[in-house]
Amino acid sequence: xxxxxxxxxxxxxxxxxxxxxxxxxxxxxxxxxxxxxxxxxxxxxxxxxxxxxxxxxxxxxxxxxxxx
Numbered sequence: 277x278x279x280x281x282x283x284x285x286x287x288x289x290x291x292x293x294x295x296x297x298x299x300x301x302x303x304x305x306x307x308x309x310x311x312x313x314x315x316x317x318x319x320x321x322x323x324x325x326x327x328x329x330x331x332x333x334x335x336x337x338x339x340x341x342x343x344x
Contacts, residue, residue: 284328288321
């Protein structure tokens with residue numbers, strides 16, 4: 277269960293940057309662009325980011341009683 281959606285969104289944004297950087301580096305090292313795995317991971321991270329941002333906009337409150 278995610279409790280801090282804003283932090284999760286920030287983490288996912290950083291993950292996307294890292295994945296795109298790695299994909300670009302792989303493309304530079306090889307002549308043929310075969311970064312399908314990196315593209316897939318980046319796409320999945322972007323989808324998760326959209327979901328997390330939607331949850332953050334809802335402002336889902338943290339129910340302390342559920343934790344106890």
